[in-house]
Amino acid sequence: MKKYKLGFIGYGNMAKAIIGGILKSGILDRSQIATADPLCKEADGIFCTSDSDYFAGNCEYLILSIKPQVFKSIEIKCTADCVISIMAGVDSASIGEKLGMQGKVIRVMPNTPAQIGKGATVIAENTLDKKHNDFCCAVFESVSEVCVLPEEKFDAVTCVSGSGPAYAYYFAKAMIEGGVVNGLDKEIAKKLTLDTIIGACEMIKANPDVPLGLLISNVCSKGGTTIEAVNVFENCQMDKIVIDAMTACRKRSEELRTGK
Ligand SMILES: NC(=O)c1ccc[n+]([C@@H]2O[C@H](COP(=O)([O-])OP(=O)(O)OC[C@H]3O[C@@H](n4cnc5c(N)ncnc54)[C@H](OP(=O)(O)O)[C@@H]3O)[C@@H](O)[C@H]2O)c1
Known part of the structure; x- marks a missing residue:
């Protein structure tokens, strides 16, 4: 049993929006969520560390909510059961390869109105089991409408809902x-x-x-x-x-x- 149900690497605008939705909808409470961010910013009662390695080993689900260029430049030791990425333009295969988490990554594309709970999110089809997909859906349904599409459609999704x-x-x-x-x-x-x-x-x-x-x-x-x-x-x-x-x-x- 991992210490936290859900962790976020990167506690910026999107992570805050998603956490707000999760808490409002009651899927999780504050004690089940943790964040990692370099400055370990004030976290509204949510655990925050600058040590992303400690943290990525203590979460059942890990959301990558950092910028794609940051992801490419850092090492993360991850033992989560499932990684969810909201990073634009980075496919699930390359995330899985970098983290040694092949087949355990769900790519998701939310859009900016998620920050006020009104967005459109697309979740990429994947081979993870129903439990992981249901959790991922519930997280994003707390801030947006959700639909599921093959990952090869994500460039098209970018030009519709992303941008x-x-x-x-x-x-x-x-x-x-x-x-x-x-x-x-x-x-x-x-x-x-x-x-x-x-x-x-x-x-x-x-x-x-x-x-x-x-x-x-x-x-x-x-x-x-x-x-x-x-x-x-x-x-x-x-x-x-x-x-x-x-x-x-x-x-x-x-x-x-x-x-x-
Ligand atoms: N904003 C949107 O509407 C939107 C929509 C769809 C997808 N996305 C994707 O969501 C991701 C996050 O976007 P955002 O708008 O939330 O960005 P953001 O506000 O800049 O948040 C990113 C956070 O990650 C932190 N960070 C930087 N290096 C880190 C590290 N090594 N370890 C842990 N945290 C680190 C940043 O800290 P510092 O500020 O101190 O560097 C910042 O707090 C991006 O990949 C973006 O493509 C965003």
């Missing part, structure tokens, strides 16, 4: 600027934009069988106002711009992963 929050921020920023250009105060333009985007996303979720094209055309009455804006999007092929941007993102993810 996607930035696209949404970009569109929101442009809408706010559009509100200001057309006569609103910035604060009210921001409020209207965010409430509109949140409401529109909820509408999409509430109507899973309605094609998005129909949701768009439902707002666009003939000779009305919305169609004028949508025509501008169509004329500049905005869908193609978005697809091209995402393809560039996916290619960069492949380059980083393969080192080419």
Whole structure:
């Protein structure tokens, strides 16, 4: 029996978000969680050490929540039963090889909104048993929606949910600027934009069988106002711009992963 159920190597933004979700959902209590971080920062009642070797031998599950470049530069002596990595761009095989934990690594890709419990997480299919996968799922369900996909899809996942929050921020920023250009105060333009985007996303979720094209055309009455804006999007092929941007993102993810 290991001293801690779950350990984190790297106690930064994501580790804090995940621990917050775990404690809120009651999967574990503080005494079952430990963290390792160089400065051994204040840890909100959670054990923290700078000695990652001591610690990695005392945890049933270990989450790698350090930056990929840090992982590549350090040695970790790990005897956990299962390692969960949230590091972008490092595949499970190379993590398993480096730690001597082949076949015991689950790769996971959360995204930034996990920091407020609203993210989208993808867990890579793996050969670990149901117990380990159920635990991993429960951890990430405490901060996000979760789906499971083959690991070879992770470059595509990166260009959708990994990097996607930035696209949404970009569109929101442009809408706010559009509100200001057309006569609103910035604060009210921001409020209207965010409430509109949140409401529109909820509408999409509430109507899973309605094609998005129909949701768009439902707002666009003939000779009305919305169609004028949508025509501008169509004329500049905005869908193609978005697809091209995402393809560039996916290619960069492949380059980083393969080192080419
Ligand atoms: N942020 C996101 O939304 C997000 C989304 C998906 C995936 N990820 C992945 O999650 C990982 C963590 O991201 P983050 O945003 O949480 O980064 P972060 O806030 O920088 O956290 C990383 C932590 O690791 C610590 N650290 C550095 N060297 C260490 C070592 N040798 N041993 C133990 N801890 C060490 C850092 O300490 P110092 O600050 O003192 O160096 C820092 O506290 C990254 O691999 C990233 O790719 C993040």
